[in-house]
Amino acid sequence: MEAVTNGRYRFDIAPSLLSKKILCPAYTPAPFKSEDRLLYLGLHALATLKVIAHKVRLRHWLKSVERRGNGFRYDLEFEAPSGKNQLYEVKSAKNLKEVHKIQAALYWTEEHDEVVLSNGEEEIPLTTEYIQSVRRRAEETCKLLRENPELAAATFKPNSEICYICSNLKCPFQSNRGG
Ligand code: SF4
Numbered sequence: 001m002e003a004v005t006n007g008r009y010r011f012d013i014a015p016s017l018l019s020k021k022i023l024c025p026a027y028t029p030a031p032f033k034s035e036d037r038l039l040y041l042g043l044h045a046l047a048t049l050k051v052i053a054h055k056v057r058l059r060h061w062l063k064s065v066e067r068r069g070n071g072f073r074y075d076l077e078f079e080a081p082s083g084k085n086q087l088y089e090v091k092s093a094k095n096l097k098e099v100h101k102i103q104a105a106l107y108w109t110e111e112h113d114e115v116v117l118s119n120g121e122e123e124i125p126l127t128t129e130y131i132q133s134v135r136r137r138a139e140e141t142c143k144l145l146r147e148n149p150e151l152a153a154a155t156f157k158p159n160s161e162i163c164y165i166c167s168n169l170k171c172p173f174q175s176n177r178g179g
Contacts, residue, residue, distance in 0.1 A: 018138055024157040024158070024163075027168065046092065051120050060080050063079055085113050108135075156172065
């Protein structure tokens with residue numbers, strides 16, 4: 001993967017939230033109930049084990065689990081038989097979505113040759129161009145949130161991947177929420 005000029009940039013918001021703010025700056029996370037959190041952690045652990053088992057079968061070397069880097073923690077790191085250093089972002093969701101891809105791209109650091117999103121069933125490798133474009137959008141979003149928080153809070157961009165987990169009660173699109 002070619003060097004990305006902003007590779008050392010450390011975003012001031014965690015990728016899990018920033019990925020949603022990139023799609024809609026007014027997104028406000030709904031509180032997580034403790035039972036939902038436990039279920040999420042269990043499903044995520046299962047998906048992580050599935051990814052590890054699959055990669056080890058393919059003779060990839062597991063280098064780290066939940067390593068801290070770029071200011072945040074990313075799920076898995078493998079060294080492929082080719083010698084490439086791979087960062088894996090694991091999701092327990094049945095269907096991998098754009099918001100997951102954006103989050104995975106935000107974890108990239110200069111030491112990673114590849115970034116892959118996986119749920120243990122499906123794998124999506126991210127291209128350098130995609131990672132660069134996400135990081136540009138992240139910088140623009142962080143700038144808006146930092147320099148004009150009022151405008152950010154009123155910039156509503158409805159998106160079916162995140163509206164249903166948003167708790168911004170001032171948003172006129174709250175009626176778009178699904179299940
Ligand atoms: S409900 Fe409104 S504020 Fe929340 S993500 Fe959707 S458009 Fe954005």
